[in-house]
Amino acid sequence: xxxxxxxxxxxxxxxxxxxxxxxxxxxxxxxxxxxxxxxxxxxxxxxxxxxxxxxxxxxxxxxxxxxxxxxxxxxxxxxxxxxxxxxxxxxxxxxxxxxxxxxxxxxxxxxxxxxxxxxxxxxxxxxxxxxxxxxxxxxxxxxxxxxxxxxxxxxxxxxxxxxxxxxxxxxxxxxxxxxxxxxxxxxxxxxxxxxxxxxxxxxxxxxxxxxxxxxxxxxxxxxxxxxxxxxxxxxxxxxxxxxxxxxxxxxxxxxxxxxxxxxxxxxxxxxxxxxxxxxxxxxxxxxxxxxxxxxxxxxxxxxxxxxxxxxxxxxxxxxxxxxxxxxxxxxxxxxxxxxxxxxxxxxxxxxxxxxxxxxxxxxxxxxxxxxxxxxxxxxxxxxxxxxxxxxxxxxxxxxxxxxxxxxxxxxxxxxxxxxxxxxxxxxxxxxxxxxxxxxxxxxxxxxxxxxxxxxxxxxxxxxxxxxxxxxxxxxxxxxxxxxxxxxxxxxxxxxxxxxxxxxxxxxxxxxxxxxxxxxxxxxxxxxxxxxxxxxxxxxxxxxxxxxxxxxxxxxxxxxxxxxxxxxxxxxxxxxxxxxxxxxxxxxxxxxxxxxxxxxxxxxxxxxxxxxxxxxxxxxxxxxxxxxxxxxxxxxxxxxxxxxxxxxxxxxxxxxxxxxxxxxxxxxxxxxxxxxxxxxxxxxxxxxxxxxxxxxxxxx
Numbered sequence: 214x215x216x217x218x219x220x221x222x223x224x225x226x227x228x229x230x231x232x233x234x235x236x237x238x239x240x241x242x243x244x245x246x247x248x249x250x251x252x253x254x255x256x257x258x259x260x261x262x263x264x265x266x267x268x269x270x271x272x273x274x275x276x277x278x279x280x281x282x283x284x285x286x287x288x289x290x291x292x293x294x295x296x297x298x299x300x301x302x303x304x305x306x307x308x309x310x311x312x313x314x315x316x317x318x319x320x321x322x323x324x325x326x327x328x329x330x331x332x333x334x335x336x337x338x339x340x341x342x343x344x345x346x347x348x349x350x351x352x353x354x355x356x357x358x359x360x361x362x363x364x365x366x367x368x369x370x371x372x373x374x375x376x377x378x379x380x381x382x383x384x385x386x387x388x389x390x391x392x393x394x395x396x397x398x399x400x401x402x403x404x405x406x407x408x409x410x411x412x413x414x415x416x417x418x419x420x421x422x423x424x425x426x427x428x429x430x431x432x433x434x435x436x437x438x439x440x441x442x443x444x445x446x447x448x449x450x451x452x453x454x455x456x457x458x459x460x461x462x463x464x465x466x467x468x469x470x471x472x473x474x475x476x477x478x479x480x481x482x483x484x485x486x487x488x489x490x491x492x493x494x495x496x497x498x499x500x501x502x503x504x505x506x507x508x509x510x511x512x513x514x515x516x517x518x519x520x521x522x523x524x525x526x527x528x529x530x531x532x533x534x535x536x537x538x539x540x541x542x543x544x545x546x547x548x549x550x551x552x553x554x555x556x557x558x559x560x561x562x563x564x565x566x567x568x569x570x571x572x573x574x575x576x577x578x579x580x581x582x583x584x585x586x587x588x589x590x591x592x593x594x595x596x597x598x599x600x601x602x603x604x605x606x607x608x609x610x611x612x613x614x615x616x617x618x619x620x621x622x623x624x625x626x627x628x629x630x631x632x633x634x635x636x637x638x639x640x641x642x643x644x645x646x647x648x649x650x651x652x653x654x655x656x657x658x659x660x661x662x663x664x665x666x667x668x669x670x671x672x673x674x675x676x677x678x679x680x681x682x683x684x685x686x687x688x689x690x691x692x693x694x695x696x697x698x699x700x701x702x703x704x705x706x707x708x709x710x711x712x713x714x715x716x717x718x719x720x721x722x723x724x725x726x727x728x729x730x731x732x733x734x735x736x737x738x739x740x741x742x743x744x745x746x747x748x749x750x751x752x753x754x755x756x757x758x759x760x761x762x763x764x765x766x767x768x769x770x771x772x773x774x775x776x777x778x779x780x781x782x783x784x785x786x787x788x789x790x791x792x793x794x795x796x797x798x799x800x801x802x803x804x805x806x807x808x809x810x811x812x813x814x815x816x817x818x819x820x821x822x823x824x825x826x827x828x829x830x831x832x833x834x835x836x837x838x839x840x841x842x843x844x845x846x847x848x849x850x851x852x853x854x855x856x857x858x859x860x861x862x863x864x865x866x867x868x869x870x871x872x873x874x875x876x877x878x879x880x881x882x883x884x885x886x887x888x889x890x891x892x893x894x895x896x897x898x899x900x901x902x903x904x905x906x907x908x909x910x911x912x
Contacts, residue, residue, distance in 0.1 A: 216302070217305075217308065217421075217635070217636065218417060218418075218421075219299070219300070219301060219302070220301060220307045220309060221372050221373065221417055222299045223297065223299040223300070223301050224271075224369055224370065224372065225299075225371065225372075225373070226297050226298065226299045227274075227291065227295055227297060228267075228271070228334075228337075228338050228370045228371065229338060230295050230296075230297075231267050231270070231295075231334075232267075232334065232335050232338045236265065236327075236331065239265055239267060239270060240265045242294050242295055243265060243270060245290075245294045246287060246290050246291055246294060247286050247287060247290040248273075248277075248287065265327070266319055266326075266327045266330040266331060266334070267330065267331065267334040267370075268319045268330050268333070268334060268352075268363075268366050268370075269318045269319045269330075271366050271369050271370050272319070272362075272365070272366045272369075274287065274288075274291065274369075275309055275310060275311060275365070275366070275369050276311060278307050278309060278311040279311045279628060284303045284307070285303045285304060288301050288303040289301075289303055305633075305635065308421055308424065309368070309369055309372075310365040310368065310369065310377055310379075318357075319352070319355060319357075319358055319366075326352075326355050329348060329351055329352060330352065332345075332348055333345075333348045333349065333352050334370065336348065337367050337370050337371050337374075337375065338370065338371060340371070340374050341374040341375065341401075341404075344397070346396075346397035346398070349363075349397045349400070350394070350396060350397055353393075353394040353395070354394065359393040359394065360378055360391050360392060360393055360394065360395045360400075361377070361378065361379050361391065364376070364377045364378045364379070364395075364400070365377050365379075368416075368417075368420060372415075372416060372417035372420070373415060373416060373417065374416065375404075375416065376404055376407060376416045376419060376420050377420060378391055378395065378400065378403055379391070380427070381423050381424045381427035381428070382403075382407060382419075382420070382423045384423075384427060385407060385410050385423050385558075386403055386406040386407055386410065388402075388403060388406070404416070407419050407423075409554065410554065410558060411518075411519050411520065411555075412520050412521065412522045412551065412554070412555065413495070413518075413520060413521030413522040414518055414519065414520070414521055418517070418518065421517070422498070422517050422519060425517070425638060426562060428629060428630075429692065430638040430639060430640070431480070431481055431498065431500070431517070431638065431689075432480075432481045432689060432691050432692065433481055433483070433498060433559060433562040433563045434479065434481040434482045434483070434563065435483070435559060435560065435563030437477075437482055437537060438482070438483045438484075438485060438537070438538040438542075438543050439477070439478050439482065439483070439484045439485070439535070439536070439537055439538055440484070440485045440486075440487060440532060440535070440536060440537075440538040440542050441462055441464065441484060441485075441486055441487070441514075441534065441535045442486075442487055442488060442489070442532070442534050442535070443456060443486060443487070443488045443494055444488060444489065445463060445464045445465045445534065446465040451488050453486070453488065453494045453495070456486060456494070456495075457495065457518065457521060460497075460500075460515060460516055460517065460518065461503075461513040461514060461515045461516065462484060462486065462497070462513065462514040462516060463512065463513050463514065464508075464534050464535050465534070473508065473533070473534060473535040473536065474535070474536065474537060475502075475504035475507070475508055475512065475514070475535060476502070476504050476505050476506070476507060477537070478499045478502050478504075478514060479499065479502065479687070479688040479689075480499055480500060480501065480502075480637055480685065480688030480689050481498060481499065481688070481689065482498070482499045483496065483497070483498060483499075483559060484496070484497045484498075484499060484514065484516060485538055485542065485543070485546050487526065487528075487532075490526075490528050490532065491525060491526045491527065491528055492523065492524075492525065492526060493523060493524040493525070493526050493545075493546055493549060493551070493552065494523055495518055495520055495521045495522065495523075496518070496519055496520040496546070496552065496555055496559075497516030497517060497518050497519065498516060498517045498519060499514060499515070499516055499688075500515045500516055500517055500636050500637060500638075501515040501636055501637045501688075502514055502515075502688070503515065505684065505738075506736055506738050515636065519555055519558070519559075520551075520552060520555040522551045522552075523551075524549040524550070524551040524552060525549070526545045526546065526549060527545050527548070528541065528542060528545045587611075587612065588770075588771035589717075589719055589722070589744070589746075589747050589748065590717055590719075590747070590748045590750075590769055590770045590771065591608075591748070591749055591750070591770060591771045591772070591773055592701060592749075592750040592751070592752050592770045592771070592772050592773070593605065593608075593749065593750070593751050593752070593773050593775055594751070594752035594753075594754055594772055594773070594774055594775070595752075595753075595754055595774055595775035595776050595777075595811075595815070596753070596754055596755055596776065596777060596811060596812060596813045596814065596815055597753050597755050597814075597815050597839065598777070598814060598815020598816065598817045598818045599775040599776060599777055599778075599815035599816065599817065600775060600815070600816070600817050601751040601752075601753070601775050602699055602751050603622070603817070604622075604775065605643075605697045605699075605749050605751060606622035606624065606627045607622040608695075608749055609627065609630075609641045609695040609697060609747075609749060610622060610623060610626060610627060610630075612693055612695050612747050612749075613630060613640055613641070613692075613693050613695065615693070627641065631643075632681075632682060632685065632694070634678065634681045637681070637684070637685040637688065637689075640685075640692055640693065640694050640695065641694070641695045641696075641697065642678055642681075642682050642694075642695070642696050642697070643696075643697040643698075643699065644678050644696070644697070644698055644699070645698075645699040645700050646698055646699070646700050646701050646702075646703050646704030646709065647700065647703050647704060648703065648704070648705070650704045650705075650709055651708060651709060652677075652708060652709055652710075652711045653677065654677050654678075654709075655677045655678065655679045655709045655710070656676075656677045656679055656680050656711065656713060656733065657674060657675065657676045657677055657680050657733060657735050657736060658674075658675060658677070658735060659672050659673070659674055659675070659735060660672065660673060660675045674735055674736055678696070679696065679713070680740070682694055682696055682746060683740070683742055683743065683746060686743045686745050686746040687723075687743050689745075690743070690745060692745065693745050693746075693747065694745060694746045694747065695746075695747045695748075695749060696746065696747070696748050696749070697749050697750075697751075698748065698749070698750040698751070699750075699751050700751060700752070700753065700756075701750035701751065701752055701766075702752040702753070702756060703756060706766050712731045713731070713740075713742070714766070714769065715729060715731075716729055716730075716731065716740070716741060716742040717742055717748060717769055718769050721742075722741070722742055722743060722744045723741040723742065723743045723744065724743070724744050725744070728741065729741060748770075750770065754811035754812075755811060755812050755842075755843070776810075776813070777797065777801055777813050777814060777815050777816050778816045779794045779795070779797040779798035779801065779816060780794055780798075781794075781816045781820075783816075783819075783820045784797065784816055784819045784820065784822075785819075785822065785823060788822060788823065788824060788825065788828055789824060789825045789896055790896045790900070791825070791828065791896050791899045791900060792900075792903065793819050793822060793828070795903045796899060796900075796902050796903045797814060797816065797819060798903075799856075799902060799903035800814060800854055800855075800902060800903075801813040801814055803853060803854045804843065804854055807844075807850050807853060807854070808843060808844070808850075812843050814836060814839060818831055818835055818836060819831065825894055825896065826894070828899065829893045829894050832860075832893070832899075833888055833893060837860065837885060840854060840855075841885075846883075848861055848863075848883035852883075855901075855902055856901055856902050856903070857901075858892075858898045858899075858901040858902060859886060859892040859895075859898050860885070860886050860892065860893070860898060861883055861884070861885060861886065862883070862884050862885075862886055863881050863882070863883055864881060864882045864884070865881050865882075
C-alpha cells in the first residue's frame with residue numbers, strides 16, 4: 214500500500230522546483246496549468262504576477278483533489294509543465310487536506326505579504342528547524358488565514374516535517390480547542406505529542422491514520438490480537454523493512470503442519486510484529502486482508518502502522534509464525550516501555566467502539582441492525598430530470614447516520630465517505646449499470662493483467678465492487694455501507710447478480726434466521742451478504758417501465774417513485790414574464806395524455822433558469838431533444854405538446870413530384886427551428902405553450 218503515499222515525493226519535488234525557480238518561474242508556470250474554466254488561475258493571478266505566492270498555489274492545487282475530473286486534469290498538467298519525475302495516478306483520490314475552492318489566496322488584497330509567504334515557503338521546504346517563528350506567526354495574522362488553513366498547506370508542501378492541526382488530529386493529543394492564531398511553540402508542542410502518540414511513524418502516516426479513525430473509516434477492534442514474525446521463511450533474515458515500507462505483512466508457505474489462521478484478521482484488528490522470541494518490531498492495524506480465501510504466494514495482510522519502534526520482549530515460550538496472540542504475548546508487548554503508550558491509545562480507541570463483532574450467524578442482532586428501520590434495498594424510479602441520482606446522496610448519508618428522514622445532501626461529507634476499493638476505506642460506493650456490465654465486473658471474475666515490463670500477459674482472480682464492499686462491511690460490522698447502482702434497469706439483472714439475487718433479501722442476510730451462503734463459481738469461496746450493506750438503485754422510467762423489470766428484482770426491492778414537481782421552489786414562476794412552473798405542468802399533462810405518465814419532463818431541467826437566455830438554452834439543448842426522443846419525431850404530437858408555437862416549422866411540399874398515386878399534394882416537411890432564429894428568445898412563444906391563443910395579449 215505504499216502507493217497511497219506516492220503523492221509525498223510528488224509534492225516534495227514540486228515544492229523544491231518552485232523554491233529554486235522563484236516568483237517569475239511560478240507565475241509563468243501557473244498560467245499554463247489546466248485549471249477548470251480558468252477560475253483558479255484567475256484567483257492566483259488576480260493581483261498580478263508579482264503578487265503570486267507559493268502557499269496560494271499549493272492550496273489551489275490541493276483544492277483540485279476533491280473530484281476525479283479536476284484531479285485527472287490538473288495533476289498531469291502540473292507534471293508536464295513543471296517537468297516532474299515523480300508521477301501520480303490521478304485516477305485515485307489522494308488523502309490530503311482538500312480545501313474548498315474559496316479563499317484560495319493567502320496574501321489578501323495585494324497587501325505586501327508576498328515576500329513573507331515566499332520566505333516562509335522556502336523555510337518549510339528546508340524543514341521544521343529552518344522555520345522562523347516570527348514568520349510563522351505573522352503569516353497567521355494575515356486576513357482569512359488561521360491555524361487550520363496555514364498548517365494544511367504546510368503539510369501539503371512538506372508532509373514529512375509538518376502536520377495539519379485540525380479537529381482530526383486534536384483528539385489524539387488532548388490539548389483542548391485549536392486557537393485561530395497558534396504560536397510556533399504550541400504548534401511544535403502538538404507536533405511532538407503526535408509523534409509520541411505514534412512512535413516511529415512519519416507525519417504523513419500519522420495524518421492519514423488520525424483522519425481515518427476520526428472519520429470512522431477505521432474502527433479499532435480490541436476483542437482479538439494477532440502476532441506474526443518477520444523471519445517469514447524460517448531463516449535468520451529479518452523482513453521488517455519490507456513489512457514497514459510496503460505497509461503489508463506476509464508469511465512463507467505454511468507447509469503441511471503450519472495452518473496459520475491468516476483468513477481471520479478483520480479490518481481494525483491489531484497485529485503485533487516480532488522477530489524471534491524476544492524482539493518486538495512494531496504494531497499495526499489491519500486495513501485489508503488478502504488471505505481471506507486462505508494462504509497464497511501473493512497474499513498480503515495490509516496494515517497501517519501505529520508504532521514502528523523496536524523493543525526487547527519477555528516471551529518465555531516458542532511462537533508459531535502467525536497466530537492469534539494469547540494473553541502472555543499481548544502482555545509482553547504491553548509491558549514494554551516503548552509500546553505502553555500505544556496500548557493506552559489502543560484501549561482508548563477500542564473502548565469507543567461499543568458494537569459487538571464476530572457474532573455467530575444465529576446470534577443476537579446488534580444495536581446497529583435494530584436502529585435502522587428503513588428498507589435495505591430500494592429503487593428510486595421516475596422520468597428523467599426528477600432528481601433521482603441527486604437524491605441518492607441524501608439517502609445514502611441518512612442510512613450511514615442511522616436515520617430514515619431525508620435532508621439536503623452534504624456533498625463534502627458524501628465525498629469523504631466514498632469507498633476506496635484499494636484499501637477498503639469509506640462507506641459509499643457507486644456504480645452505473647449498462648448493457649455490457651457483467652457478473653465478473655460486479656462480483657468476481659478472471660481478468661487479464663500485464664506483468665512487469667508490460668511484455669507478457671497473465672490472469673488473476675479479481676473481485677468486483679460488490680464483493681469488495683461486502684468484504685469491507687463484514688470487516689467493519691459497526692459501520693453501515695451503501696452501494697448506489699445508477700441506471701439499474703439498463704443492466705441485465707439476472708446476468709449481473711447471478712445467484713446473489715437471493716442473498717440480498719432481508720431474510721437471507723447473514724445473521725438472520727434464514728441467513729444464506731452460496732459458493733462463488735470462480736474462487737469457490739463461501740459468500741453471504743451482511744445486514745449492514747444497503748443498496749440504492751435508480752431507474753429512469755423513460756427507458757423501461759417498472760412492469761418490465763425482472764420479477765425477482767421487483768420482489769426484493771422497495772420502489773420509491775419520484776415524479777416531476779412543477780411547483781418546485783427552485784423553478785421560477787416569473788422569468789421575464791414567463792411562468793415556468795405553469796409551462797412545465799401544462800407540457801407534462803399533454804405528454805401524459807399523448808404517451809404516458811412515465812415519459813414526462815423532470816423539474817430539474819428548469820432549476821438553473823433565471824432569465825430568457827438560460828431558458829432558451831435549456832429548451833433548445835435539453836427539453837426539445839427529449840420531446841424528439843419521446844415521440845420518435847412525430848411532429849404533430851410535438852406541436853401539440855408545444856401548443857403549436859413557432860419552435861417547429863412546417864413547409865408544404867410543392868413541385869417536387871409529378872402526378873403519382875402516392876402523392877396527394879398535401880405533404881408537409883417539419884423541422885426544428887434553427888438555433889439562430891429569434892423565436893427561441895421570444896417570451897410569447899413560451900407563454901403560448903400554456904396560455905393558448907390569449908398568450909400574446911400581454912405584448
